[in-house]
Each structure stands twice: as structure tokens, then as C-alpha cells.
């Protein structure tokens with residue numbers, strides 16, 4: 001394979017940046033170099049994958065071409081540089097050790113679902129990995145949840161304490177093996193093991209124990225990839241209710257793990273795009289429409305129009321589902337609103353009065369990572385909760401950013417760091433209400449900065465002084481830029497879509513502190529050169545009791561009715577104390593929130609009168625539309641910059657009185673909101689419309705607004721890579737703080 005030192009000899013230096021390590025890139029390069037008789041070397045470094053190849057220009061050309069075609073499936077290349085350098089006269093091709101010095105900008109890969117070849121092995125009785133729960137190869141297996149430092153080498157992972165047996169080492173060292181440098185490579189002889197607690201006499205193995213417990217309606221705590229999951233038979237209403245009670249989660253939908261695609265099809269209506277998403281390497285929970293005759297208990301999805309479904313994504317899950325081939329609830333192993341447990345001892349303690357049986361293992365989890373949630377909107381995936389399988393892949397933004405740490409919002413928190421044009425987002429951390437959650441928030445910041453050797457020069461946070469994230473930022477001692485919540489929403493969506501022109505940003509959500517001190521949430525911004533002009537918004541109304549109105553939808557409903565018709569009609573909805581707040585304007589802040597308008601309409605139509613989790617009432621209102629298809633609409637009066645809901649509320653009340661079908665009322669309400677966006681868009685003269693904020697998790701609204709706008713030639717952008725809800729705020733903060741710092 002020696003390169004002949006003719007005058008034609010050239011040497012190229014190739015640098016691939018992005019998520020390029022631990023995906024089988026080096027063996028591919030090695031194989032291709034051998035095929036074309038090239039000399040040189042390949043190595044992982046802290047900036048990416050570095051290759052030097054030497055040979056004739058024809059061979060080098062073929063090499064580069066094939067390298068493009070044979071890219072490992074999991075690799076995500078964000079930049080590629082090819083440079084010609086002096087030939088060295090080398091005659092061999094080698095794989096070099098990783099270089100551990102220098103800046104750290106290479107991406108850590110997310111955890112990858114088990115590949116088909118590995119699945120075959122664990123179910124093949126004569127394979128040496130038959131039944132082994134920690135099987136993986138260069139194309140699959142854990143990454144982010146086991147990595148302690150980069151470069152991604154075994155000594156920098158939680159596999160560092162397991163010493164490979166001779167056979168595993170042989171696989172690891174052979175460039176022609178599918179496990180060449182698969183860092184977590186292991187087998188039953190040398191790798192991690194599972195066991196159950198309590199241990200039971202006479203049962204052959206922990207997974208049989210788990211299966212028997214599930215069949216009896218018991219609750220299992222399973223140590224998975226990114227933390228503990230709580231599992232229970234999804235067909236067993238009593239068991240699901242017991243889990244709800246013990247976990248203190250009354251209403252929020254549970255996700256379901258299903259053994260196979262065939263099982264998913266039996267219970268849900270799927271499109272090819274949805275099936276691709278289920279089978280993707282990220283293997284997220286995918287929101288699907290349940291079939292009417294599914295035997296999944298109604299207590300699982302509750303008020304949601306969707307059923308969150310995932311397929312097994314680790315050998316442990318595959319093996320468990322083989323023993324229990326039916327839908328199983330799989331939800332984060334925590335008490336409501338607390339971070340997910342990742343440690344055996346901690347889980348045995350914290351989940352002790354929730355789970356009946358524990359399935360534990362001894363491969364440590366480096367950091368918590370919940371299951372991600374995604375769906376297909378308009379034929380393309382959209383991430384709603386970004387964690388396992390996606391974090392910590394960076395989002396590439398249009399402009400270079402200074403070294404900003406963005407600490408996100410308060411609900412569904414994520415944090416982010418900016419390195420050049422890349423923004424690395426943490427996994428979903430959660431609501432920052434509890435001390436445990438705030439601890440997880442601080443650990444995530446520390447972890448992200450340490451992993452990337454990142455020293456923030458600037459902190460970006462929300463404007464709201466009472467968010468735990470804002471308080472942390474202001475106490476950090478570093479320069480802080482406070483970014484308005486809804487500016488951050490639309491900036492995040494614009495940035496991930498690479499928008500560099502002026503655009504109309506529509507930011508609709510529950511609540512966020514506005515620039516005028518009122519609570520915003522129904523905003524239209526004209527964004528030009530990074531500045532925002534609030535060109536339209538929902539007519540403000542009072543939220544009696546402030547925060548209390550977020551949970552109690554009757555308060556928003558009463559407020560609207562009181563404003564239009566006075567106290568006599570509002571008192572049919574709420575008790576006198578709440579009316580007094582409205583009349584005196586005490587503890588009743590003004591809000592332009594579309595989220596609260598949803599609450600009010602849900603209440604007036606008797607669809608829902610409380611939010612036991614964020615967005616519950618709005619979700620119910622979307623669900624009641626069902627299969628109804630209509631263009632009928634109410635009117636939001638928007639002759640001025642203010643969208644007045646008064647005619648809409650009047651029409652809803654009349655329709656309710658006349659016993660109009662609630663599906664129709666709900667559809668007309670959604671349509672009115674979509675029409676309002678179209679009307680504002682027409683007035684601006686801008687062609688690019690950005691939709692962001694938690695309200696756009698509503699698929700009916702997002703699709704309706706999108707199709708109306710596209711019908712008139714507008715270009716519509718929604719979130720794809722980061723959540724539309726407050727999980728995307730950190731990205732927007734990073735981008736805007738970068739803009740403001742640049743001046």
C-alpha cells in the first residue's frame with residue numbers, strides 16, 4: 001500500500017468538524033486509504049477528525065469522493081476543510097492516538113439507538129452477545145450519557161473501570177471490525193451487568209423477574225441510558241393509576257414503549273415520516289394519533305390528543321420487550337417536577353415508594369438525559385423536548401457569537417453555550433421550581449462548560465427577576481445581558497432556520513415578562529437588523545390572582561367576560577373574591593397572553609377549567625376538534641395594532657348558549673387565531689414569518705396558520721431542532737446577547 005514517490009505525489013490535510021468521533025469514521029478512512037494505496041494517518045482530535053493522505057492526485061480524488069459517499073450514518077459534519085501540504089514521503093497509513101490538548105470544539109455525539117446488526121446478535125442463541133444488555137458497536141450505543149471528557153476515548157467514559165477481555169480487545173483494536181474503537185465495547189465476560197432488587201428466589205434472571213412483575217401490574221424502575229424510567233403495563237388502568245398516584249402526576253400524559261413497529265401500527269395511525277422518526281437513531285418519543293380501538297388504557301394519554309410512543313433503543317429495552325411484548329408506560333424515574341434519577345443508591349432511596357421492583361446495572365450514567373419528545377409537523381420532524389438522542393448536538397447559527405452562556409427560562413429549562421457559529425444546548429433540565437431542579441440546572445452549566453473547556457465571557461438570561469435562572473445569572477459576577485422572553489423565542493426560531501433577513505416574528509405562549517412590565521404572550525415583532533418592534537399584540541386583560549390564573553382557567557375566562565359584560569355575568573364563573581381583584585385592579589396584572597386566551601375559551605366551552613400541567617387546557621381544546629374540518633371562524637378585531645378578542649368571546653358565548661357542537665367552537669377559535677396572523681402578516685409587507693412559543697406546539701394552529709400563510713406566498717418557519725416552548729429560549733438568548741454585545 002506504499003505510495004510511490006513520483007512527481008505526481010500530493011499530500012492533503014483534511015479536517016472534518018462536527019459530530020465525527022465514535023461513529024466508525026477512522027476505520028472507514030483506514031479502509032479507503034488501503035483501497036486507494038494512500039499513505040498518511042487519521043486521528044480524532046479535540047477539534048474533530050484529522051486526516052492526512054498522500055498519493056497521486058487521481059487516487060486522492062477517488063479517496064475524497066468515496067469518503068463523501070461512505071460517511072458513517074451517525075456522523076454530523078458541520079465543516080470540512082481540505083488543504084494541500086508538503087508530501088512527507090510516508091509509505092504507510094496509520095491510525096494515530098487522540099490528541100488531548102488544544103481547544104475543545106468537537107461535538108460530543110448523542111446516544112444512538114441499537115443498530116440492526118447488534119439487535120440480531122443479542123437475539124441469536126449462538127452469538128457470544130446473546131442476551132447481553134450492553135451490546136453496542138461503532139454505529140450504535142451510548143455516547144453523551146457515558147462521556148466524562150473529550151476526546152471521546154474509553155478512558156474518558158464511565159466504561160473506564162471495566163477492563164476488556166481478550167476477545168473484546170481484539171474487536172476494539174482491529175480496523176476491520178465493526179467494533180473498532182467502539183468505546184463502550186463489552187460483553188457478558190468483561191462488561192456491565194444487570195440485577196434486580198428485591199432479588200427473588202427461583203427466577204432465572206432479572207428480566208424474567210421484571211416481565212413477571214409487569215404482568216402482575218407492578219411498577220418497575222429501570223435504569224436505562226440517561227436515567228431511571230418507571231414502567232408499568234399500559235393496558236392495565238389500575239396499574240397506570242397507581243403509578244400516577246405514587247408519582248404525584250395526576251394528568252400529564254405518559255409515554256409508551258412498544259415492542260415493535262407492528263405493535264405501534266396496531267395502536268396508532270402512522271405516516272412513513274412518523275415511522276422513520278420512531279426508527280431513527282435518536283429514537284425519540286413520537287406523538288402519534290391513537291386508534292379508537294387501542295387497548296392502551298385511557299389513563300395513559302389522558303387529555304392529550306396524542307399518544308407518545310417510542311421503540312426500544314437499547315439492548316436492555318429490546319430484551320425486556322421480548323419478555324413483555326405489549327405496550328408499557330415508560331416515564332421519567334422521578335417524582336413529579338424533580339430531576340430524573342441516574343444513580344442506583346439515589347434511585348433506591350427516592351423511588352422506593354413508587355417502584356415495586358428495580359432493574360439496576362453497574363454502568364454509571366455520566367449525566368441525566370430524559371427521553372426526547374418529537375413529532376412530525378408538515379412532513380418533517382420537530383423536537384418538542386430535546387434530550388437523549390439529540391443533546392448535545394450543536395445548532396449552527398448564521399453569525400459568529402462571542403463566548404456567551406445562556407441560562408434559559410424558568411420552565412422546561414435548557415442552557416446553552418456559544419462557540420463561534422455553534423450553539424451547544426444542554427439536554428432538557430426541567431422546571432426550576434424545586435431545589436433539586438435548581439441543583440440539576442447548576443450541574444448542567446458546570447458540566448457543559450467543563451466538557452468544552454468553555455469560559456463564559458458573558459451571561460444571557462431572561463428579563464424576569466424571579467426566574468431561578470435569572471437570579472443565578474445576576475449572582476454570577478459576570479457581565480449579564482437580559483433578553484426579553486418573546487424576543488428570545490422568535491430569535492431562536494429564526495436562528496435555527498438560518499434567517500438573516502427582516503422577518504415577522506410571532507411569539508405566542510403562556511407568560512413572559514414584557515418590556516412594559518406587563519405579562520406578554522401574544523406578540524408580533526418586526527425584526528430588522530436584530531432589533532424588535534412590537535407591531536401588534538393581543539388586547540391585554542387582567543389575570544386575577546396573577547400566578548394563580550395560570551392554573552385556574554376560570555380566572556382568565558371571568559376576566560374577559562367581566563371586561564366586556566361587567567360583573568353580573570362574570571360572577572357566574574368565579575367567586576366574589578376574584579371579581580373584587582378585577583374590579584379594584586389589585587393583584588390582577590395585565591396580560592396579552594394567547595395561552596391564557598386558550599384557557600379562557602376552554603373554560604367558557606366547558607372543555608377544561610384548570611391546567612394541572614402547562615398547556616393542559618389548550619391541549620384539550622385542540623383535542624375536541626377531532627376530525628372536524630372547517631374554515632368557519634370567529635373574528636379577532638385587528639384594525640389597529642391590538643388584536644381585540646371581544647367579538648370572539650361574544651360569539652363563543654352565543655354559540656355555547658345555542659348548543660353549537662364544541663368541536664366546531666374549538667375549530668372556529670383556532671381558525672380565528674390563524675386568520676389574525678395572516679392579517680398582520682399582510683400588513684407588514686414582509687415575506688418571512690417566524691412562529692415560536694409554546695402555543696405553537698398546538699399542531700392544529702401551527703398547520704392552519706402555516707397553510708393560510710403559504711397560500712398567500714409567505715415563507716413560514718417553525719422550530720425543528722429546538723423546542724417551540726421555553727426549551728428553546730436559551731438558543732435565542734445566546735444569539736441575541738451575541739448581537740447586543742457586538743453592538
Ligand code: ZN
Pocket residue numbers: 114115116117118119136137138139140141
Ligand atoms: Zn451496533
Ligand code: ZN
Pocket residue numbers: 164165166167168169186187188189190191
Ligand atoms: Zn468482553
Ligand code: FE
Pocket residue numbers: 485489509510511512693694725726
Ligand atoms: Fe415562553
